[in-house]
Amino acid sequence: MKPIIYDYSLEQLQDWMKENGEPAFRGGQLFDWLYVKRVSSFEDMTNLPKGLREKLDHSFQFVTLNEITRLESKDGTVKFLFGLHDNHAIETVIMRHNYGNSICVTTQVGCRIGCTFCASTLGGLKRNLTSGEIVAQVVKAQQMLDATGERVSSIVIMGSGEPFENYDATMAFLRIMIHEKGLNIGQRHITVSTSGIVPSMYKFTEENTQINLAISIHAPNDKLRSKLMPVNRRFPFEDVIEACRHYIAKTGRRITFEYALIGGVNDRPEHAQELAEVLQGMLCHVNLIPVNYVPERDYVRTPRDDIFEFQRILEKNKINATIRREQGHDIAAACGQLRAKHMETK
Numbered sequence: 001m002k003p004i005i006y007d008y009s010l011e012q013l014q015d016w017m018k019e020n021g022e023p024a025f026r027g028g029q030l031f032d033w034l035y036v037k038r039v040s041s042f043e044d045m046t047n048l049p050k051g052l053r054e055k056l057d058h059s060f061q062f063v064t065l066n067e068i069t070r071l072e073s074k075d076g077t078v079k080f081l082f083g084l085h086d087n088h089a090i091e092t093v094i095m096r097h098n099y100g101n102s103i104c105v106t107t108q109v110g111c112r113i114g115c116t117f118c119a120s121t122l123g124g125l126k127r128n129l130t131s132g133e134i135v136a137q138v139v140k141a142q143q144m145l146d147a148t149g150e151r152v153s154s155i156v157i158m159g160s161g162e163p164f165e166n167y168d169a170t171m172a173f174l175r176i177m178i179h180e181k182g183l184n185i186g187q188r189h190i191t192v193s194t195s196g197i198v199p200s201m202y203k204f205t206e207e208n209t210q211i212n213l214a215i216s217i218h219a220p221n222d223k224l225r226s227k228l229m230p231v232n233r234r235f236p237f238e239d240v241i242e243a244c245r246h247y248i249a250k251t252g253r254r255i256t257f258e259y260a261l262i263g264g265v266n267d268r269p270e271h272a273q274e275l276a277e278v279l280q281g282m283l284c285h286v287n288l289i290p291v292n293y294v295p296e297r298d299y300v301r302t303p304r305d306d307i308f309e310f311q312r313i314l315e316k317n318k319i320n321a322t323i324r325r326e327q328g329h330d331i332a333a334a335c336g337q338l339r340a341k342h343m344e345t346k
């Protein structure tokens with residue numbers, strides 16, 4: 001299989017040019033065609049010599065994502081199911097906000113983390129995506145938005161998979177996204193979300209970026225978290241919180257805690273109180289997410305009033321908390337549902 005062109009950073013493209021007897025600036029021209037002009041074939045890169053275009057075509061593959069399904073919600077959310085070269089399928093979502101368009105990308109085919117409320121993990125992990133396969137999701141979304149003169153203004157790495165178990169590809173993806181000569185997405189407009197892979201959290205802290213970090217916490221203590229997220233047995237609650245404290249102290253940046261509310265399981269007032277005590281004094285924000293119904297699991301949704309009560313308790317304890325606005329409810333919005341359906345049909 002030919003390498004994917006989106007797997008290459010600007011510097012790597014420049015090196016490739018030099019190794020192939022071309023001046024390094026051709027790498028910059030190529031990068032520009034990929035991320036600024038966003039063409040989908042080497043043939044269209046008209047300021048590159050014809051011989052070079054042919055050589056590139058011979059050496060790299062271009063399109064890696066085939067659109068299998070596109071669902072458009074009444075609220076503007078667009079959900080894609082993309083097919084990969086090896087017949088796997090992944091989901092990517094574009095969400096419309098009043099402050100711009102955000103895209104949620106996937107970093108792995110499936111996931112091995114096993115969160116009990118998540119459809120993405122039902123078939124386990126199939127494989128890691130390459131950085132280029134993650135990049136291609138954003139390019140595809142941007143190409144769609146180009147038609148209406150819009151742009152991807154923010155990125156959340158919250159689709160299927162655990163980005164910190166595919167750490168190097170995730171970081172290579174991020175470096176391409178923030179490159180000023182490419183899509184130039186502001187670092188503060190990018191959020192990477194982890195289930196709490198502690199060694200990678202420490203590594204990410206050392207990267208010294210302005211990219212936001214979110215932790216899927218989903219429980220206020222070790223015992224309940226282990227029930228909801230088997231990964232907690234590998235990286236216990238206390239260690240995750242410690243790694244968060246270290247990140248905040250080292251970077252001075254606020255952390256977001258994602259908390260999926262599951263009816264009768266982790267959504268009682270005592271859970272809110274316990275969470276508030278754990279997070280006391282931390283530079284953080286809690287994002288409450290009422291769970292979507294996953295047919296394979298026996299979870300019910302938290303009643304509306306209880307969601308507000310949970311938020312009220314956190315705020316009374318001076319923990320900033322918001323409730324995630326639901327988007328794309330009419331198009332199987334929960335992570336992994338579209339792919340799960342596709343796999344069933346296959």
Ligand code: SF4
Pocket residue numbers: 111112113114115118119120121159160161162195335
């Ligand atoms: S919530 Fe994220 S980490 Fe947990 S199983 Fe689903 S995709 Fe994996």
